[in-house]
Amino acid sequence: xxxxxxxxxxxxxxxxxxxxxxxxxxxxxxxxxxxxxxxxxxxxxxxxxxxxxxxxxxxxxxxxxxxxxxxxxxxxxxxxxxxxxxxxxxxxxxxxxxxxxxxxxxxxxxxxxxxxxxxxxxxxxxxxxxxxxxxxxxxxxxxxxxxxxxxxxxxxxxxxxxxxxxxxxxxxxxxxxxxxxxxxxxxxxxxxxxxxxxxxxxxxxxxxxxxxxxxxxxxxxxxxxxxxxxxxxxxxxxxxxxxxxxxxxxxxxxxxxxxxxxxxxxxxxxxxxxxxxxxxxxxxxxxxxxxxxxxxxxxxxxxxxxxxxxxxxxxxxxxxxxxxxxxxxxxxxxxxxxxxxxxxxxxxxxxxxxxxxxxxxxxxxxxxxxxxxxxxxxxxxxxxxxxxxxxxxxxxxxxxxxxxxx
Numbered sequence: 001x002x003x004x005x006x007x008x009x010x011x012x013x014x015x016x017x018x019x020x021x022x023x024x025x026x027x028x029x030x031x032x033x034x035x036x037x038x039x040x041x042x043x044x045x046x047x048x049x050x051x052x053x054x055x056x057x058x059x060x061x062x063x064x065x066x067x068x069x070x071x072x073x074x075x076x077x078x079x080x081x082x083x084x085x086x087x088x089x090x091x092x093x094x095x096x097x098x099x100x101x102x103x104x105x106x107x108x109x110x111x112x113x114x115x116x117x118x119x120x121x122x123x124x125x126x127x128x129x130x131x132x133x134x135x136x137x138x139x140x141x142x143x144x145x146x147x148x149x150x151x152x153x154x155x156x157x158x159x160x161x162x163x164x165x166x167x168x169x170x171x172x173x174x175x176x177x178x179x180x181x182x183x184x185x186x187x188x189x190x191x192x193x194x195x196x197x198x199x200x201x202x203x204x205x206x207x208x209x210x211x212x213x214x215x216x217x218x219x220x221x222x223x224x225x226x227x228x229x230x231x232x233x234x235x236x237x238x239x240x241x242x243x244x245x246x247x248x249x250x251x252x253x254x255x256x257x258x259x260x261x262x263x264x265x266x267x268x269x270x271x272x273x274x275x276x277x278x279x280x281x282x283x284x285x286x287x288x289x290x291x292x293x294x295x296x297x298x299x300x301x302x303x304x305x306x307x308x309x310x311x312x313x314x315x316x317x318x319x320x321x322x323x324x325x326x327x328x329x330x331x332x333x334x335x336x337x338x339x340x341x342x343x344x345x346x347x348x349x350x351x352x353x354x355x356x357x358x359x360x361x362x363x364x365x366x367x368x369x370x371x372x373x374x375x376x377x378x379x380x381x382x383x384x385x386x387x388x389x390x391x392x393x394x395x396x397x398x399x400x401x402x403x404x405x406x
Contacts, residue, residue, distance in 0.1 A: 011400060014140045015331055018396045021131035026389040032056065033123035033388055034105040040094030040112045040119070043152035043159065046070040049092045053126060053149055060133050064147075071151040071159065073168050076133045077141045084173025085144040086399045087357075089350060090125035091118045091153035100379035116376045117180025117366065120383055120391070122149060124178055124364070127392030132399060145399045146172060150349075156202055156311040158349025164356060174321050175359035176398050177350050178391045181341070182374040184365035186384040189329040189394060190341025191362050193322045195314040198247065198275040199282040200347025202309040205230055205293055207302045211266035221302035223268040224257045229296050231255065231270055237292040238274075238285065246281030249345055250274050250289070275345045277314055286310070315351040318358035325362050328397035332390060364391045 032052065041049050050070045057064045057074050064074040071092065075085065094114045099107035107113045114120075125147055135141040148168050152159030169175070184190055207230070209221025217225070235250040242248045250272060257268030274289060276282040286308050293306050329338040341363045350361050367373055368384040375381070 014135060014400050015397050017138070017140060018131050018135060018400065019393055021134050022127055022389050022392045022396065025127050025130055025392070029123045029127040029388050029392065030385050032126060033119045033385065036119040036122055037103070037114045038105045038108050040099075040107050040109055040114045042096055042112055043093045043155045044069055046092050046151050049122070050149070053092070053122060056126060057129070060130050062129075062133055067151075067163060067166055069151065069162075071163060072149050074129060074147045076129050076145040076147065077136045077143060079144050080142065083143065084171050085146045087146045087148055087169065087172045087175035087353075088125045088128055088395045088399065089148040089150060089175060089177040089353065090121040091150050091159075092122050093118060093152055093154050093159070095154055095377060097377070097379045101382050103382070113379055115379055115381050116154065117381070117383060118153065120180045120364075120366065120388060121178060123388045124391035124395060125149065127388065128395040128399065131392065131396050143399060153349050156200070156309060158312055158352065160349040160352040164352060169353065169356050172357050174324075175353050175357055176321060176325055176395060177361045178364040178395065179348065179361055180366045180376065180383060180387070181363035182366050182376060182381060182383065184339075184341075184363055185367050185369045186365045186387045187333060187390065188337055188339055188365035189333060189362050189390075190339050190365070191317070191322055191326050191329070191360070192341050192343070193317055193319045195277045195316050195343060196341065196361060197315040197343070197348045197351065198277050198345040199279070199313050200311040201274040201286070202311060203250065203272050203274050203289065204307040205270045206267065206305040206307070207297060208267045209302045212264045214262045214264055217264060220264055221300055222264050223266070223302050224264065226297045226300035226302045227255065227257055227268040227270055229300070230293055233296045234289070234292045237296070238288060241288045241292070242276075242281045242285060243278065245278070247277035247343070247345065248275070248281055248285060274308070275347070277343060277345070279313055279316065282313060312347045312349045313351045313355065315348050315361050316354055317360035318354070321358050321360040324401040325360050325394070325398055327401060328394050329362065331397050332393045362394070364394070
């Protein structure tokens with residue numbers, strides 16, 4: 001079968017010049033990434049990170065706009081009549097984990113680490129922006145670009161809400177991002193049309209009764225027994241009440257109830273995450289969850305409270321924008337460098353941007369071939385820094401693409 005055509009490639013001269021500019025910038029981009037890695041900041045505390053990025057953009061003659069609290073945006077290139085800007089988004093917060101990478105630039109902040117690659121994302125978007133700014137100065141950029149450095153991705157419902165509310169998508173026609181993928185070799189980019197990540201919600205179920213002696217469970221509501229039914233039965237109910245193709249998944253991460261062997265406690269709590277790959281199923285899942293918990297505990301004479309925090313929807317990659325990313329990837333890495341990536345049940349608040357404008361996220365290979373494979377949200381994560389230049393070229397060429405021909 002003949003594969004579908006990719007989106008038309010960017011202007012060859014501009015693309016070639018972009019590659020040269022990124023190559024010149026690459027040592028500095030690696031240095032910025034290492035600096036951010038050594039000084040990680042958790043959600044809504046990214047003050048130093050914001051300042052480092054803003055200072056570098058100002059040094060290039062650009063005018064970054066600081067967002068309320070933390071984070072920043074920066075426009076590059078002209079306003080083109082009849083066309084919106086192309087947005088490139090990076091997240092900048094770190095995780096509350098110990099850094100165990102063993103690198104010379106290990107985190108200097110105890111208990112905080114860039115274990116999800118956000119330091120790489122920031123360096124990638126910075127590099128793309130600086131190279132595009134040089135293209136603009138040389139008269140080779142015919143599209144307006146907006147760089148978005150977003151705080152608080154690792155929280156729910158995520159910092160994207162706050163950023164969007166401050167107008168970062170005003171006048172934007174499409175948006176793209178990359179995410180570090182330590183299971184994919186450097187020199188590869190993974191793409192996918194449609195859901196690439198999952199909706200992710202927080203769920204807390206609290207059961208309560210008067211408590212009592214374990215020898216007389218018939219005289220009180222046994223919250224421990226009832227909680228056991230919630231833990232085992234509610235995920236099964238969701239699997240029968242929602243379309244199984246939606247990838248719905250309820251997994252418990254914490255269960256708390258009682259301390260004594262011979263006392264039925266007055267309260268019990270289960271905490272977990274509800275994930276789903278389909279937006280329509282995600283919209284129904286909250287009500288199904290509430291109904292299921294109530295029905296499961298109804299025979300056990302306990303009071304029930306279900307606290308469901310809507311987190312993020314799935315990242316649902318637009319077909320046209322994905323085609324532009326694939327075209328850019330083929331220009332940077334060759335046709336074999338762009339591969340179909342798997343769906344993930346992880347959550348990503350980049351999804352909120354895609355509820356407003358067409359966009360797509362690609363997975364950026366960060367593994368060194370033949371060496372140990374890591375995972376994100378792991379303190380030992382090590383990234384092949386060659387991925388930074390690749391990511392900057394990918395997003396830069398994406399910005400140069402011609403969407404009207406897709």
